[in-house]
Every structure is written in structure tokens, then in C-alpha cells.
Amino acid sequence: MLFLLSCEFVLKAHLTQLLAIAAKTIVQNNGAPEVAELTILLERPKSAEHGDFATNLALVLAKPLKQNPRAIAAHIIANLPANDYIAKTEIAGAGFINFFLSAQSQQEVVKEILNAGAQYGRNNVGESKKVQVEFVSANPTGPLHVGHGRGAAVGDCLARLLDANGWDVTREFYYNDAGAQIDNLTISVLARCKGISTDDASFPENGYRGEYINDIAAAYLDKQTVVADDIQVTASGDIENLDSVRTFAVAYLRHEQDLDLKAFQIKFDVFSLESALYAEGKVEQTVQALIKSGHTYELDNALWLKTTDFGDDKDRVMRKSDGGYTYFVPDVAYHADKWNRGFVRVINEQGADHHSTITRVRAGLQALDAGIPKGWPDYVLHQMVTVMRGGEEVKLSKRAGSYVTLRDLIEEVGCDATRYFLAARRSDSQLVFDIDLARAQTNDNPVYYIQYAHARICSVLTQWGGNAAHFNDVDLTPLNNSHETALLQRLSTYPEIVANAATELAPHTIANYLKDLASDLHSYYNEYKFLIDDEAVKLARLSLISATGQVLKNGLNLLGVSAPERM
RNA sequence: GCCCCCGUAGCUCAGUGGAUAGAGCAUCCCCCUCCUAAGGGGAGGGUCACACGUUCGAUUCGUGUCGGGGGCACCA
Numbered sequence: 001m002l003f004l005l006s007c008e009f010v011l012k013a014h015l016t017q018l019l020a021i022a023a024k025t026i027v028q029n030n031g032a033p034e035v036a037e038l039t040i041l042l043e044r045p046k047s048a049e050h051g052d053f054a055t056n057l058a059l060v061l062a063k064p065l066k067q068n069p070r071a072i073a074a075h076i077i078a079n080l081p082a083n084d085y086i087a088k089t090e091i092a093g094a095g096f097i098n099f100f101l102s103a104q105s106q107q108e109v110v111k112e113i114l115n116a117g118a119q120y121g122r123n124n125v126g127e128s129k130k131v132q133v134e135f136v137s138a139n140p141t142g143p144l145h146v147g148h149g150r151g152a153a154v155g156d157c158l159a160r161l162l163d164a165n166g167w168d169v170t171r172e173f174y175y176n177d178a179g180a181q182i183d184n185l186t187i188s189v190l191a192r193c194k195g196i197s198t199d200d201a202s203f204p205e206n207g208y209r210g211e212y213i214n215d216i217a218a219a220y221l222d223k224q225t226v227v228a229d230d231i232q233v234t235a236s237g238d239i240e241n242l243d244s245v246r247t248f249a250v251a252y253l254r255h256e257q258d259l260d261l262k263a264f265q266i267k268f269d270v271f272s273l274e275s276a277l278y279a280e281g282k283v284e285q286t287v288q289a290l291i292k293s294g295h296t297y298e299l300d301n302a303l304w305l306k307t308t309d310f311g312d313d314k315d316r317v318m319r320k321s322d323g324g325y326t327y328f329v330p331d332v333a334y335h336a337d338k339w340n341r342g343f344v345r346v347i348n349e350q351g352a353d354h355h356s357t358i359t360r361v362r363a364g365l366q367a368l369d370a371g372i373p374k375g376w377p378d379y380v381l382h383q384m385v386t387v388m389r390g391g392e393e394v395k396l397s398k399r400a401g402s403y404v405t406l407r408d409l410i411e412e413v414g415c416d417a418t419r420y421f422l423a424a425r426r427s428d429s430q431l432v433f434d435i436d437l438a439r440a441q442t443n444d445n446p447v448y449y450i451q452y453a454h455a456r457i458c459s460v461l462t463q464w465g466g467n468a469a470h471f472n473d474v475d476l477t478p479l480n481n482s483h484e485t486a487l488l489q490r491l492s493t494y495p496e497i498v499a500n501a502a503t504e505l506a507p508h509t510i511a512n513y514l515k516d517l518a519s520d521l522h523s524y525y526n527e528y529k530f531l532i533d534d535e536a537v538k539l540a541r542l543s544l545i546s547a548t549g550q551v552l553k554n555g556l557n558l559l560g561v562s563a564p565e566r567m
Numbered sequence: 568g569c570c571c572c573c574g575u576a577g578c579u580c581a582g583u584g585g586a587u588a589g590a591g592c593a594u595c596c597c598c599c600u601c602c603u604a605a606g607g608g609g610a611g612g613g614u615c616a617c618a619c620g621u622u623c624g625a626u627u628c629g630u631g632u633c634g635g636g637g638g639c640a641c642c643a
Contacts, residue, residue, distance in 0.1 A: 045586085046582085046583080046586085046588090046589085047587085050586075056584095056585070059585075059623085059624090062623075063623075069623090092586065093585075093586040094585070094586075094623085094624080096585080096586065139643075176643060178643095179642080179643050180642060180643065181642085181643060182643095301641090302641055304641095313569075313570080313639090314639095316641095317640085317641045318641095319641085320641040321641060322641075326640090326641065326642080326643085327642075327643045328643090331643095351637090352571075352572065352636085352637055352638080353637060354638090355570080355571055355572085355637075355638055355639095356570080356638055356639060357643095358571095359570095381571085381572080381637095383572065383573075383636070383637075384636065384637070424580090425580075425581095426573095426580090426581085428571095428572055428573075429572075429573055429574095429580085430572085430573070430635085430636060430637095432579070432580095434579075437579085437592085440605090441605055444591075444592060444605095445605080448605050449591090449606090451605085452603080452605050452606075453606095455605090456602085456603060456605095456606085459602070459603060460602050460603095464602085508581085509581095512580095512581060512582090512590090515581095515590075515591085516590085519590080519591095522606055522607065523606090523607065523608085525602085525603095525606075525607080526598085526604090526607035526608080527608090529601080530602060531602050532602095566603090567603075567605065
């Protein structure tokens with residue numbers, strides 16, 4: 001498995017070890033036994049002028065040793081054991097130590113990438129442990145909108161990232177198909193079946209008014225059959241039968257959402273239904289378990305859970321005085337079920353409006369006293385998306401009535417651009433989706449910028465026409481100009497980027513990295529030729545861009561964006 | 568009133584307890600007889616919202632203030 005770890009990580013470990021040895025010597029010589037534990041900080045400097053790695057070790061040691069940091073830095077360098085990877089060290093600024101790797105150490109990454117191929121950047125941190133990513137989880141009351149799209153792009157990318165870090169990932173979609181909103185959907189469809197228009201006074205006040213409701217009503221009256229996941233429903237056409245309308249409408253919309261997801265190229269492993277939790281008795285079991293735990297009480301004809309025992313600011317109603325359960329009871333039942341299914345880790349990707357449920361769900365799980373860890377499950381919340389076109393906010397879609405649908409976006413700007421734009425921003429900041437920018441086939445558009453870098457590389461390799469398998473034997477020493485050094489350095493950080501993106505649950509860092517890598521490539525491409533007469537230099541350069549193409553492809557794949565060979 | 572997220576260049580956004588805070592767009596100037604100009608090079612543009620703390624060092628951490636957004640039901 002060590003093979004999968006990049007040379008980057010191995011190098012870092014080596015360097016850290018060297019530093020630890022040097023630091024210990026110095027600490028002992030100065031008789032400062034209280035510095036028993038040394039946390040060596042070894043970082044990638046922001047600027048290439050500062051080398052491949054830098055450490056603030058001397059700055060940290062300055063205080064306990066009561067010495068000038070630059071003097072300590074000089075001592076550390078003097079005490080570094082002999083090694084092959086460091087070509088040069090220098091003391092900079094207040095006392096940073098910068099390390100410059102030997103050319104050979106830098107070049108090794110090319111072969112590592114070419115050998116690992118699609119595996120480059122992957123690791124086994126997750127040890128094949130089970131993790132579930134729940135995302136989208138839209139109510140089956142309409143087509144998916146932009147907000148769901150953001151959840152879909154971010155959630156799917158998180159799943160890909162965790163997979164790349166060695167986790168056993170399950171993608172899951174949860175349907176709230178049992179609540180008041182479904183009743184609302186049902187009466188809206190029914191009204192349409194009866195020919196009541198949306199501006200008619202007798203149309204349900206809070207009913208759904210999008211055109212799709214009309215489509216459902218027409219299909220229902222037409223006795224059509226719809227398929228969603230593992231169920232198939234045929235409409236009875238009976239406008240007196242509420243249950244029949246409900247079942248059909250839900251199946252119809254689940255099918256619609258399936259089509260939305262398909263257009264977005266997202267696949268789920270499991271669809272869970274709230275109604276199933278009731279049908280299988282899991283909601284009732286959870287209620288009984290909570291009562292048994294002693295954390296509940298009756299008040300005003302309602303059953304309450306003392307969520308304040310677990311950090312909530314007020315207690316929550318479980319069973320309303322009318323006998324029905326509030327939504328959070330099936331939510332707790334659902335998450336208890338996830339735990340029972342063996343997910344050591346669960347990540348819920350949701351809109352920020354779900355913020356208030358986090359404390360409640362966790363409190364409910366704690367109250368069950370089932371050995372579930374306190375901070376379980378994890379949440380990634382994304383903020384609002386606003387859509388702009390021609391400098392104006394777009395608010396309406398014909399199909400949905402009151403919001404921009406995901407499918408509208410995909411049809412207008414394409415799947416790649418939509419996925420990229422929705423995943424390329426930190427999920428906890430608000431996102432402005434600029435349709436004009438996403439459609440632009442120019443350098444304004446980061447998606448094309450990155451894809452173009454990949455296509456350019458493919459184009460050069462195709463025109464060369466040689467056998468890429470021989471890159472393994474190529475002598476890389478001709479790679480020595482600043483563009484090549486920059487690319488080598490960038491390529492070697494990729495595994496670190498992938499690991500950090502997963503740790504921080506931050507897919508957008510992948511997008512940023514790819515933009516930087518593409519920029520390095522374009523810059524190199526403009527400055528140097530590849531198909532040249534000098535065979536040794538040519539092969540070295542072709543190896544380098546081939547490796548670059550591989551990393552671009554691997555990274556784009558993490559975002560779910562294609563890496564075209566021609567544009 | 569309480570809770571959460573955000574506030575960085577004209578715009579859209581990265582970034583970080585440390586070295587001169589970055590990129591793209593927009594503006595201005597250059598670069599295709601030559602592997603895709605869907606590209607590259609350069610210039611200008613900043614009180615990192617504000618104030619006070621912690622620190623050798625704060626844009627980054629803490630507290631408060633001001634802005635923007637979201638959430639605070641016996642709705643889901």
C-alpha cells in the first residue's frame with residue numbers, strides 16, 4: 001500500500017525525520033528538557049522562491065531556547081544528517097528554513113504518475129471503512145432546482161473524494177414522502193385534475209403552481225404508468241381516490257427527479273423513503289426506545305423529548321397533540337437506522353436552512369443511548385445559489401413556476417460547466433451562478449480553461465505519435481527550466497491536495513488546484529516547444545506533459561467533469 | 568431577541584498564526600509564417616468591513632460593532 005503513497009508524502013516524512021534529529025540535538029545541547037514533544041511544521045511555501053518545503057521550526061524553538069531564531073536555524077542546518085533529497089537550504093526572513101529539493105527528487109514524480117495512472121493521488125486513509133454520503137434528498141414535490149444542484153455537485157464530489165481516500169462509499173438519497181407537503185402536492189394535482197386553474201380562488205392556497213402539476217394531472221387522467229427506482233405505478237384516473245393521486249404524483253415526481261439526476265450524471269446506491277420507516281415500524285421503535293431512555297415527558301397532550309439534556313436550547317415535541325409525529329422523529333429513526341447499517345461515518349450534505357436540525361438529530365441519537373458518537377453524523381451545509389443572466393437575477397422557470405430548475409441549467413450550459421460551477425466554491429459561502437460565464441467558450445470560463453489544457457496535451461502527444469509506454473525509460477534530467485520546475489512541484493502536491501480536500505470536506509480545493517495546474521501548463525506551452533529535434537529533451541518534455549495530462553484527468557474526474565482529448 | 572454562514576482589488580472569488588495577501592474577469596500595453604490564441608507575457612488596481620484583545624508575529628484566533636444571507640412551530 002505504501003506504493004500508493006506519493007513520493008511527496010514519503011519525502012515529507014523523510015524531511016520531518018531529519019529535522020527532528022537536528023532539533024533534538026540542539027535542544028539537548030541547550031539543556032531544555034521541557035521541550036520533550038516536538039511538532040515539526042513542514043509546509044509548502046506560497047512562493048516558489050522559498051523552495052519546495054519550509055519550516056518554522058527555528059521560530060517555534062526561539063522562545064524555549066531563548067535564542068535568536070536565525071541562529072537556531074543555522075544550528076539546525078548544521079545538524080541535518082546527510083541525505084540525497086535536499087539540494088540546498090537557506091535561512092530566510094525571521095528564521096524560516098527553506099529546503100530546495102534536488103532535481104532528481106523533483107523529477108521522480110513524473111514516473112510515479114505515469115506508473116500509477118488513474119491511481120495517482122489516491123490513498124488508503126479510509127481503510128475501506130463504510131461511509132455514507134447523503135445528499136440532494138429533495139422532497140418529491142417538484143423538479144430539482146439550482147439549490148439541489150449545488151447539493152448534488154458537492155455531495156457527489158465528496159463521495160468521489162472519500163472514495164479516492166480509500167473509504168467504502170455509499171451514496172444515498174432520502175425522500176420525505178410522508179409529510180404535509182405531500183398532502184399539499186396531492187390536493188394541487190387533484191385541483192388540476194378537476195380543471196381548476198391556479199388563479200382560481202378555489203385552487204389550494206399554498207398549492208404548487210408550476211406547470212409540471214398540470215403534466216402530472218394530465219398523466220393521471222390518462223392512466224399512464226411511471227417507474228421510479230424499484231416501484232412502478234399506474235394511474236387509476238379516479239379523481240375521488242386521494243391515495244391513488246398521491247401515490248401516482250409522488251412516483252411521477254420521483255421519476256422526474258431521476259431524470260434530473262441522470263442529466264447531471266449522478267448515481268445513487270440507495271434511495272430511502274420516509275414512508276418505509278413508518279411501514280417497517282422503525283419510527284415506532286425509535287419512539288419507544290426514547291421513552292424507555294427516560295428523556296421524554298408528556299405536556300399539553302403532547303410527547304416531548306428533553307433535547308436540552310444534549311445541548312439544544314429548548315425541548316422538542318415528538319408527538320403532537322393530534323397524535324402525529326413531528327418530522328424530526330422519523331429523522332432520528334432514519335439516522336439510527338444508518339448507524340445500525342454499519343456506517344462508521346455519515347456525511348449529510350444539505351442546504352443551510354437545515355442548520356437547526358443538526359442539534360436535534362444528534363440529541364435524539366444521544367438520547368437513544370446506543371453508543372453513537374456525540375458528533376455523529378457530520379454535516380456539510382451549502383449556502384444559497386442565485387442565478388444571473390445578462391446581469392440580472394433569474395428567478396423563474398416556466399416548468400417549475402417559482403425557481404430555476406437544475407435541468408434548465410444543464411440544458412443551457414452543459415453538465416460539465418454546471419457541475420464545475422456548483423462545486424468550485426466553498427460550500428459555506430453564497431454562490432452566484434453566472435449563466436453567461438458558464439456558457440462562455442473563452443478563457444473567461446475556468447472549466448474550458450482546464451479542459452483545454454488537457455486537450456492541448458493530448459493533441460501534442462497524438463502528433464508526436466510515439467509510444468507513451470517508453471516514457472518509463474526516459475532520462476528526465478533535461479527538465480530544468482522554471483516552467484518545468486513549477487510543473488513538477490505542482491504535480492507532486494496533488495496527493496496532498498486530494499487528502500486535504502477529503503479531510504476538510506472541501507471539494508472546491510480540487511477545482512482551485514486544477515486551475516493552477518492548467519495555468520502552469522498553458523504558460524509552459526506558450527514558452528516551449530515539445531516536438532523538437534533534440535530527442536532527449538523532447539522525450540523528457542513529453543513525459544512531463546503526459547504526466548500533467550494524467551493529473552488533470554484524475555482531478556477532473558474527482559469533480560465529475562470530463563477530460564476531453566479534443567476541443 | 569437568539570443561533571449559523573459570509574464580508575479580501577471595480578466585479579466573481581481563492582488563501583493563510585508568519586516572509587512582498589493571490590487568481591480570473593473588467594481597463595491599458597504586448598505575443599500566432601511555428602505543437603489548438605478556448606492560449607501566453609506585462610501594467611495599473613487593497614485600510615483583508617470596523618474596533619479592541621491574545622501573540623515575538625493577526626487578514627487568519629477571541630470578544631464586540633456594523634453590513635449581507637439563512638434559521639429560530641405541536642411545518643417538513
